[in-house]
Amino acid sequence: MKLETTIQGLCASLKSARAEQKIIGFVPTMGNLHQGHLNLVREARKKCDVVVVSIFVNPIQFGPNEDYDSYPRTLEQDSQLLETVGCDYIFAPSVEQMYGNKPRLTNISVSNITADLCGLQRPGHFDGVAVVVTKLFNIVRPDYAFFGEKDYQQLAVIRQFVRDLNMPIDVVGVPIARAEDGLALSxxxxxxxxxxxxxxxxxxxxxxxxxxxxxxxxxxxxxxxxxxxxxxxxxxxxxxxxxxxxxxxxxxxxxxxxxxxxxxxxxxxxxxxxxxxxxxx
Amino acid sequence: MKLETTIQGLCASLKSARAEQKIIGFVPTMGNLHQGHLNLVREARKKCDVVVVSIFVNPIQFGPNEDYDSYPRTLEQDSQLLETVGCDYIFAPSVEQMYGNKPRLTNISVSNITADLCGLQRPGHFDGVAVVVTKLFNIVRPDYAFFGEKDYQQLAVIRQFVRDLNMPIDVVGVPIARAEDGLALSxxxxxxxxxxxxxxxxxxxxxxxxxxxxxxxxxxxxxxxxxxxxxxxxxxxxxxxxxxxxxxxxxxxxxxxxxxxxxxxxxxxxxxxxxxxxxxx
Known part of the structure; x- marks a missing residue:
């Protein structure tokens, strides 16, 4: 398992896999991993030759009063867990690496299905998700991408923009992992x-x-x-x-x-x- | 030169080129080609192993009072011209092929640089361009894409969202082709x-x-x-x-x-x- 922190580094690492036409699987996460995330990686491991997991706490999907600053960052512990489920590459970029120092002018928005449920309390949240997932998709260029059904609305939004924009990626939804008492892992x-x-x-x-x-x-x-x-x-x-x-x-x-x-x-x-x-x- | 009218057909045609790691060049157009477009194809031919030209009059970049219906559609004549400059694939999809029959919910917008110049008179125009170019990029997955400097603002918008969204594509701007009396070809x-x-x-x-x-x-x-x-x-x-x-x-x-x-x-x-x-x- 290899840790990459730059886009260039990850692209260089994936170059030979791509040249050999290996199937690339991708699991985007914000880290602080639990069994739910590990199930996504296990699914990816089953379907794909190369498994990439990104760990990136994405600032633009948090609202001004949300928990961006306090969101748990546990890279070392995450790495140990990922090693046990056969992840090949961790991609853990900095905010600067992902968003650069020139202003971002581009937004991606999905209408209708983002208007309520979590969208109502979190204006701009799904735009932030759409932008970062699109960026990560363009960096990793996976064949399959794996998302938990826990964030069902997010999964639906991702399926929608992947279809609307003809992204050449199979989006796979994975059932919710629960604690023994039924609580959805989060x-x-x-x-x-x-x-x-x-x-x-x-x-x-x-x-x-x-x-x-x-x-x-x-x-x-x-x-x-x-x-x-x-x-x-x-x-x-x-x-x-x-x-x-x-x-x-x-x-x-x-x-x-x-x-x-x-x-x-x-x-x-x-x-x-x-x-x-x-x-x- | 081969004409493809479906996404599936084009993808199948490009599969072996991609497997052989050939450099793919892409020239998106709305057809009714003139020397300006042909210069784009010539540039693509110089830089790339495989050259794809799309011909698609994109409804969503036209305003309600603009010339979508009357925009000249001249596929046969365009094909003859493209043959002379070494195009490998023409991709000429129908509107249904590009937009399907389920509603599109996803929009891409670029702020600031679309607010005036042509953006002022043509609200929504550059969103329509961003969406269709992104779709075409995801279908063709080129290494290089070629655009005329005649539509300079469009070129700047495309460069912007390619950078903001980390699209793995080199955008090449090609100087304006002019008639002998100086009129920019259009x-x-x-x-x-x-x-x-x-x-x-x-x-x-x-x-x-x-x-x-x-x-x-x-x-x-x-x-x-x-x-x-x-x-x-x-x-x-x-x-x-x-x-x-x-x-x-x-x-x-x-x-x-x-x-x-x-x-x-x-x-x-x-x-x-x-x-x-x-x-x-």
């Missing part, structure tokens, strides 16, 4: 107090419960409302509870496969989760 | 009446005259004013006359290399031209 879980860590798995429990209710034909709006009530009762401040189609379009009734989305704060930590519910006609 | 020259075609070369004459005046230390604002007066006197309706740095930043005095820009209507036809003037200190 770098932000580290912010939770011990007490709140005990409460956090409620999100997944309410989602699984909602799945049962839907399959028992309880109306969708009532099911969503009951998630809200349960989470509020447990001490969460609910940001949204929503149902969408797999392509993020609004859904009024449970008459197709849906994704249930939750974003809620416990203490100062905002957690998100989602669950796909299959429609059986 | 597909839109075909719209000119015989009488207006006689008047049109005035644009280049006033630019060359302005160059002389600048070199003789006449103040920049007076030089720009004299271009306006001369063109208006000749029957043009002047849209803009401006001086900019090579990177399109505003310039108050002639103390660096500048580009002089003109856009003006004669009859119903809008013509643009520009001239780089070297500063000798």
């Amino acid at each position: 770098s932000r879980n580290g912010y939770l107090s011990e007490e709140n860590r005990q409460i956090a798995p409620m999100i997944y429990k309410t989602l699984k419960n909602a799945e049962q209710e839907l399959l028992q034909a309880k109306p969708l709006d009532e099911v969503l409302e009951s998630i809200k009530v349960a989470l509020t009762g447990a001490g969460f401040i609910v940001d949204y509870v929503e149902a969408r189609s797999l392509e993020l379009q609004k859904v009024e009734t449970f008459n197709q496969d849906v994704v249930l989305f939750v974003a809620a704060k416990i203490g100062a930590t905002r957690l998100i989760d989602n669950l796909q519910v299959k429609y059986i006609s | 597909s839109r020259n075909g719209y000119l009446s015989e009488e207006n075609r006689q008047i049109a070369p005035m644009i280049y004459k006033t630019l060359k005259n302005a160059e002389q005046e600048l070199l003789q230390a006449k103040p920049l604002d007076e030089v720009l004013e004299s271009i306006k007066v001369a063109l208006t006197g000749a029957g043009f309706i002047v849209d803009y006359v401006e001086a900019r740095s090579l990177e399109l930043q505003k310039v108050e005095t002639f103390n660096q290399d500048v580009v002089l820009f003109v856009a003006a209507k004669i009859g119903a036809t809008r013509l643009i031209d520009n001239l780089q003037v070297k500063y000798i200190s």
Whole structure:
């Protein structure tokens, strides 16, 4: 495994792989890796000859009051974990390496599917994601790129601009990795107090419960409302509870496969989760 | 020379060239080719192993009152010309092939350098250019791409987003091709009446005259004013006359290399031209 911190260095390293037409797999991350990320790398390892993992805390996807400065940076620990799952190259560039010192004038925006869910509370967030992922795609030029379904809306946005812009990349979504008690793994879980860590798995429990209710034909709006009530009762401040189609379009009734989305704060930590519910006609 | 009308067909054709690590050159055009375009292909031929020319009248870069419907489509004649300059592949996709039948949600915008000159009269134009050029780049994946300096602002916009998004492509600007009387070659020259075609070369004459005046230390604002007066006197309706740095930043005095820009209507036809003037200190 090799660590590259410059674009030039990474490109030089990948040159021979490309010349030999090896399949390149890419896992973009912001570091502070957990089993969720490692699952992405394992998937990449299965499908690809060469696996590149980027670790870059991208300033332009954080809002002014978000946790950019305090976001955990744990490169050494991340490197050790990546070694165990067969990563070939870590790409860990500086902000200057990625954005240079001339002003960036170009923006990429995806309309409609970014307008709500996490987009509502985080204006500009998905533009920042679209720009950095496009930059990384152009630097790494992978055949496959792997993203977690935990950030389902992000995955949908990436699939959308890859299709709209004809990027020659297969985007692979990988199921959410969960702790034994059901909490979706996230770098932000580290912010939770011990007490709140005990409460956090409620999100997944309410989602699984909602799945049962839907399959028992309880109306969708009532099911969503009951998630809200349960989470509020447990001490969460609910940001949204929503149902969408797999392509993020609004859904009024449970008459197709849906994704249930939750974003809620416990203490100062905002957690998100989602669950796909299959429609059986 | 081979004509490809589908993305899949073109990609299949280029696959072996890519496997053999051949240098791929790309010339995006809207067809109705003239010597200016052919010069781009000649440049590509010099630098590259494989030359791809796209012919696609891109609907999303035309405003609602612009000439999308009437824009000349002359594929047969274009093919004959391209054969003479050593083009390997013509890529002439349909609008459906390029934009599919699902709605496009992704936009690319470049700020600052698109705000005036042609951007002012053509809102959304450069977004449409950025999107289609990015799509074409992702389909063709060239090593070099060739653009005329006639559309200098477009060239600057393309250089900007290529740099901002780390696209692995060398953008090559090629000097303006002119008729013997100095008129910059353009597909839109075909719209000119015989009488207006006689008047049109005035644009280049006033630019060359302005160059002389600048070199003789006449103040920049007076030089720009004299271009306006001369063109208006000749029957043009002047849209803009401006001086900019090579990177399109505003310039108050002639103390660096500048580009002089003109856009003006004669009859119903809008013509643009520009001239780089070297500063000798």
